[in-house]
Amino acid sequence: MCGIVGYIGTKQASRVLVDGLQKLEYRGYDSAGIAVMEDHKINVVKAKGRLKNLEQKMEHNGVPAGTIGIGHTRWATHGEPSDINSHPHGNERVTIVHNGIIENYVQLKEKMIAKGYTFLSETDTEVIAVLLDYYYTGNPVETITRVLDTLKGSYALGILFVDFPETLYAVRKDSPLIVGVGDGENFIASDIPAILKYTRNYYLLEENEIAVLERTGVSIVDRENEPISKELFTATWDIEAAEKGGYPHFMLKEIHEQPKALLSTLSPRIVDGMPDFGIKVLSDDILKSFQRIYIVACGTAMHAGMVGKAAIEQLVRVPVEVDVASEFRYRNPILSKENDLVIIISQSGETADTLAALRLAKDKGVHTLAIVNVVGSSIAREANSVLYTWAGPEIAVASTKAYSVQVAMMYLFAIKLAYVKETISAEQTRALCAELMEIPQLVERTLETADNCQFFASKFQNAHDIFFIGRGLDYALSLEGSLKLKEISYIHSDAHAAGELKHGTISLITEDMPVIAVATQTALLEKMVSNIKEVITRGAKVLLVCKAEKEKICDLTDFVIEIPACNDFFTPLLAVVPLQLFAYYTAVLRGCDVDKPRNLAKSVTVE
Numbered sequence: 140m141c142g143i144v145g146y147i148g149t150k151q152a153s154r155v156l157v158d159g160l161q162k163l164e165y166r167g168y169d170s171a172g173i174a175v176m177e178d179h180k181i182n183v184v185k186a187k188g189r190l191k192n193l194e195q196k197m198e199h200n201g202v203p204a205g206t207i208g209i210g211h212t213r214w215a216t217h218g219e220p221s222d223i224n225s226h227p228h229g230n231e232r233v234t235i236v237h238n239g240i241i242e243n244y245v246q247l248k249e250k251m252i253a254k255g256y257t258f259l260s261e262t263d264t265e266v267i268a269v270l271l272d273y274y275y276t277g278n279p280v281e282t283i284t285r286v287l288d289t290l291k292g293s294y295a296l297g298i299l300f301v302d303f304p305e306t307l308y309a310v311r312k313d314s315p316l317i318v319g320v321g322d323g324e325n326f327i328a329s330d331i332p333a334i335l336k337y338t339r340n341y342y343l344l345e346e347n348e349i350a351v352l353e354r355t356g357v358s359i360v361d362r363e364n365e366p367i368s369k370e371l372f373t374a375t376w377d378i379e380a381a382e383k384g385g386y387p388h389f390m391l392k393e394i395h396e397q398p399k400a401l402l403s404t405l406s407p408r409i410v411d412g413m414p415d416f417g418i419k420v421l422s423d424d425i426l427k428s429f430q431r432i433y434i435v436a437c438g439t440a441m442h443a444g445m446v447g448k449a450a451i452e453q454l455v456r457v458p459v460e461v462d463v464a465s466e467f468r469y470r471n472p473i474l475s476k477e478n479d480l481v482i483i484i485s486q487s488g489e490t491a492d493t494l495a496a497l498r499l500a501k502d503k504g505v506h507t508l509a510i511v512n513v514v515g516s517s518i519a520r521e522a523n524s525v526l527y528t529w530a531g532p533e534i535a536v537a538s539t540k541a542y543s544v545q546v547a548m549m550y551l552f553a554i555k556l557a558y559v560k561e562t563i564s565a566e567q568t569r570a571l572c573a574e575l576m577e578i579p580q581l582v583e584r585t586l587e588t589a590d591n592c593q594f595f596a597s598k599f600q601n602a603h604d605i606f607f608i609g610r611g612l613d614y615a616l617s618l619e620g621s622l623k624l625k626e627i628s629y630i631h632s633d634a635h636a637a638g639e640l641k642h643g644t645i646s647l648i649t650e651d652m653p654v655i656a657v658a659t660q661t662a663l664l665e666k667m668v669s670n671i672k673e674v675i676t677r678g679a680k681v682l683l684v685c686k687a688e689k690e691k692i693c694d695l696t697d698f699v700i701e702i703p704a705c706n707d708f709f710t711p712l713l714a715v716v717p718l719q720l721f722a723y724y725t726a727v728l729r730g731c732d733v734d735k736p737r738n739l740a741k742s743v744t745v746e
């Protein structure tokens with residue numbers, strides 16, 4: 140996600156825009172830019188890197204003068220971070236800033252090239268600017284409406300037309316945008332923090348409503364240019380709280396962003412109901428050639444790989460080995476360049492051990508596929524193929540939404556590979572894709588367990604040690620639940636394959652050792668019931684995460700978190716939510732620094 144701001148008033152726009160962008164850097168920070176209009180001329184300044192690079196550029200080259208402008212801080216999705224890919228984008232007639240993903244930008248770009256247009260950047264955004272030029276009728280609202288009819292995907296747009304130097308336009312679909320109302324000045328912004336310094340009054344722009352901002356006031360119109368009456372809201376948050384969207388911590392905000400992150404990551408890659416990565420490098424022929432797969436990552440990303448292993452082996456029936464990067468890189472792995480694939484998973488794309496593992500695999504001539512959340516990161520640049528996750532910036536050190544989109548990408552990859560290798564039929568492929576696309580709203584429903592998770596956290600918060608147990612996919616998920624708890628609450632925790640308890644670790648079970656049991660796999664439920672009974676008879680307090688309809692298992696303990704029913708294959712995407720929430724609320728109750736846990740960093744760029 141990116142941050143956009145816009146201003147029209149009596150102040151110099153550049154200062155207001157930079158102030159606003161500073162408050163939106165949490166939404167994306169790989170490049171920034173502003174466009175300011177004066178006397179029918181739009182001056183654009185943009186720079187790769189943090190906002191301070193833009194400010195330094197303006198100090199060096201001069202600050203664009205004018206009292207109307209738009210600004211943008213970028214989280215790259217299409218086109219690596221660079222000056223030319225930075226926003227704003229425009230041409231002689233129109234300049235825009237955009238937050239969102241245009242899913243059909245390739246087709247639209249090809250159409251515009253065929254009509255004689257040339258493009259400077261790799262972005263999807265530039266296509267919108269070209270379309271606004273192409274469809275320009277002399278009436279901005281009419282022009283905007285015509286262009287919106289051609290777009291698929293999400294957008295929040297700030298738009299300047301050279302022919303209308305006293306007016307700022309804005310429109311949104313799926314991406315957030317507010318319209319700030321001041322005294323003789325008006326604003327647009329992706330989020331409230333950007334305008335709080337100037338006004339607390341704002342309109343919430345709804346889907347496909349067009350905002351027309353002048354110094355004297357704001358009008359909101361529909362696509363037929365008919366005025367819409369809107370409720371004016373007043374922000375009560377302070378600036379710091381507003382950057383977290385009103386949540387007390389970035390981690391909780393990011394847990395709740397998971398439905399949108401999943402939708403942003405999945406929907407562009409399921410076309411007409413079938414998996415479509417749209418990348419040439421991983422052709423079907425290359426995919427068919429893989430007979431063995433390694434998944435290499437660290438921490439939470441490795442746990443996503445564990446789910447990926449189960450998914451790929453179940454659907455594709457090729458062996459998958461998961462390894463932590465710090466081990467993989469030093470154990471001289473047995474790799475075959477003929478038919479091995481190494482999948483590298485990393486949120487930051489900069490983890491030193493993971494990058495080293497990627498380079499090792501490439502040195503051995505093995506095809507590498509990176510699943511990364513940061514566009515243009517080292518791992519993304521060096522891998523043979525990249526599948527970006529589009530979770531937006533993850534600020535909290537403890538990874539939540541990035542894990543979920545990594546797991547979702549693993550599922551989609553498994554489905555795609557199985558279809559290409561014909562281990563599942565087209566009908567099965569379509570059915571699995573349909574079920575996967577239902578997951579975001581099931582995650583939304585699972586978030587409703589938050590109050591229960593908070594209550595149960597209060598019952599477990601004083602534990603010194605906690606076991607997580609599960610079988611199959613639930614064991615893979617338990618690893619992640621355990622890491623979340625220990626890294627932010629500082630409670631020692633371990634995850635165990637439930638069937639392994641009797642081989643030693645059950646000796647640790649007493650009434651002082653609570654157990655969190657994840658039991659969502661129908662085929663393994665009876666075994667899990669036995670394992671849960673084993674620990675209960677030895678005094679353990681058990682918190683159970685299961686599917687709502689599994690009532691017989693729910694009678695085993697008083698602490699039950701139920702997730703919505705879904706295909707067992709996909710339950711990790713739902714069951715992880717209560718584990719994240721449980722860890723979060725436990726850490727809050729213990730007074731820990733949830734977003735910045737001791738000793739940790741968001742990206743471990745050293746060995």
Ligand code: AGP
Nearest residue numbers: 438439440485486487490537538
């Ligand atoms: C996640 O909660 C941890 N902070 C950590 O394990 C993280 O997943 C690991 O360092 C890998 O980071 P990456 O995904 O950016 O490579």
